[in-house]
Amino acid sequence: MEPEAPAGQAPAAASKLSEAVGAALQDPRRQRRLVLVIVCVALFLDNMLYMVIVPIVPYYVHSASEKPTLTSKVCVTTLPPPTLANASADTVNTSESSTAAMPARSTAQPQYPTDNEDVKIGVLFASKAILQLLVNPLSGTFIDRMSYDLPLLMGLGVLFASTVMFAFAEDYATLFAARSLQGLGSAFADTSGIAMIADKYPEEPERSRALGLALAFISFGSLVAPPFGGFLHKFVGKTAPFLVLAMVSLLDALLLLVVVKPFSAAARARANLPVGTPIHRLMLDPYIAVVAGALTTCNIPLAFLEPTIATWMEHTMAASEWDAGIAWLPAFVPHVLGVYLTVRLAARYPHLQWLYGAFGLAVIGASSCLVPACRSFAPLVLSLCGLCFGIALVDTALLPTLAFLVDVRHVSVYGSVYAIADISYCVAYALGPIVAGHIVHSLGFEQLSLVMGLANLLYAPVLLLLRNVGRLKRSRSERDVLLDEPPQGLYDAVRLRERPLSDREGAPRSPSGPFDACEDDYDDYTRS
Numbered sequence: 001m002e003p004e005a006p007a008g009q010a011p012a013a014a015s016k017l018s019e020a021v022g023a024a025l026q027d028p029r030r031q032r033r034l035v036l037v038i039v040c041v042a043l044f045l046d047n048m049l050y051m052v053i054v055p056i057v058p059y060y061v062h063s064a065s066e067k068p069t070l071t072s073k074v075c076v077t078t079l080p081p082p083t084l085a086n087a088s089a090d091t092v093n094t095s096e097s098s099t100a101a102m103p104a105r106s107t108a109q110p111q112y113p114t115d116n117e118d119v120k121i122g123v124l125f126a127s128k129a130i131l132q133l134l135v136n137p138l139s140g141t142f143i144d145r146m147s148y149d150l151p152l153l154m155g156l157g158v159l160f161a162s163t164v165m166f167a168f169a170e171d172y173a174t175l176f177a178a179r180s181l182q183g184l185g186s187a188f189a190d191t192s193g194i195a196m197i198a199d200k201y202p203e204e205p206e207r208s209r210a211l212g213l214a215l216a217f218i219s220f221g222s223l224v225a226p227p228f229g230g231f232l233h234k235f236v237g238k239t240a241p242f243l244v245l246a247m248v249s250l251l252d253a254l255l256l257l258v259v260v261k262p263f264s265a266a267a268r269a270r271a272n273l274p275v276g277t278p279i280h281r282l283m284l285d286p287y288i289a290v291v292a293g294a295l296t297t298c299n300i301p302l303a304f305l306e307p308t309i310a311t312w313m314e315h316t317m318a319a320s321e322w323d324a325g326i327a328w329l330p331a332f333v334p335h336v337l338g339v340y341l342t343v344r345l346a347a348r349y350p351h352l353q354w355l356y357g358a359f360g361l362a363v364i365g366a367s368s369c370l371v372p373a374c375r376s377f378a379p380l381v382l383s384l385c386g387l388c389f390g391i392a393l394v395d396t397a398l399l400p401t402l403a404f405l406v407d408v409r410h411v412s413v414y415g416s417v418y419a420i421a422d423i424s425y426c427v428a429y430a431l432g433p434i435v436a437g438h439i440v441h442s443l444g445f446e447q448l449s450l451v452m453g454l455a456n457l458l459y460a461p462v463l464l465l466l467r468n469v470g471r472l473k474r475s476r477s478e479r480d481v482l483l484d485e486p487p488q489g490l491y492d493a494v495r496l497r498e499r500p501l502s503d504r505e506g507a508p509r510s511p512s513g514p515f516d517a518c519e520d521d522y523d524d525y526t527r528s
Helices: 004-026 028-052 057-069 074-078 086-095 101-108 111-146 149-167 172-200 206-235 240-259 265-270 279-284 286-305 309-317 321-326 329-348 350-373 377-409 415-442 445-466 478-483 516-527
Strands: none
Touching: 028 149, 028 172, 028 206, 028 240, 057 111, 111 149, 111 172, 111 279, 111 415, 149 172, 149 240, 172 206, 172 377, 172 415, 206 240, 206 329, 206 377, 279 286, 279 415, 286 350, 286 377, 286 415, 286 445, 309 321, 309 377, 329 350, 329 377, 350 377, 350 445, 377 415, 415 445
């Protein structure tokens, strides 16, 4: 009889555990922490998939381009492995050749496939950002109407399909389709995830802290992805890194189903809440336009340096592939430091978010101008650290500002405004892999870096236009006006109060700001 006692206690223990988990999920504070974990994992996964192919794609593209050339010319079989140091390897091969004609063919032949591969790799990297850029205006509207949980689940599902397609891709067309499919998933997962954080954390400094944590996961995913992908690709197999990421996306989607329950009756009720401001009207908001311009400007140096700095390092300081890859590794520390510093400053001085962003743009501009002056490894690492530190300042300060602007000037629904932020990022990363190489060939790496640095330095004073944003008062939400009850639910978690000022028609109005001259035109358009 003694062995039966533990067996009989097992169902009771499982029942108690289930009740404890259910009670924990019902607690709003614990639930939003789990939501923050889910979103951070989704952002981490998306950036892991974005960067994990960096050491793998050259092998894929070279293998795909090598197969058809084997039937045409036998000398192609003497090509070295697909690395960035093909030119030096070709010189070694020619010295071992026994004929005079063979060196000329073996040194000249690889140049054309190599250039073609560079173009293919650039287009492959940009395809994700291009499709994400095209889909974001639609995904923002969809998220505003369908709430945040279902689009996030859809995005994770598309990322899972994209990752599996990457794992079993055998040609360039399949790689291109998988990369483009990732852009489709990112347009839903990234935008809805950031918007969900802004909605779950309506008050400062919790909102800035939560968004800063999400940015730290983005940076960490971009940092660990290349060594993670290269290690598994070399020692386990080409499908290993993608299958691991696919499993992570699947587990994250299952956790979302358990915590948020996007198909429940409560989720369907949330879909009937007031619709947010259309994305085209948000784009006409001058304050939002200034923030979006800053997000694009600060990310242009990073997007343009990533595909070009390795070649410049090889020519300038005879750097190896390992040096080019390891140069970005220390930048993770100042990025996290910038996030932490901005969050702490925003908690104490929340009305100075514009100043933190302006200072970040100045740091980015100075760091970008210093990059071409570096002639050794250590100064270059310091410049790249300054670049990432400035980007952390700008992103951490301005992403919460977008949510605040929606709260005080529009309806507190965040899908479209963070779709605009995602568009700002995608503009830089869609142009970088394709345009940067052509600019370097035509103008030079030094001129490219100086122009990008100057653009950031010139844009920093523009953020002075946001200095009065902290004085704006939050308006009553549409739900309060229609139902005359305290705000509750997914979209109305923000505690709102009426603005004290009114215009000539009795409508609530914000305090005066730098854009008062164009406010009348903007108000006439929105009323129409």
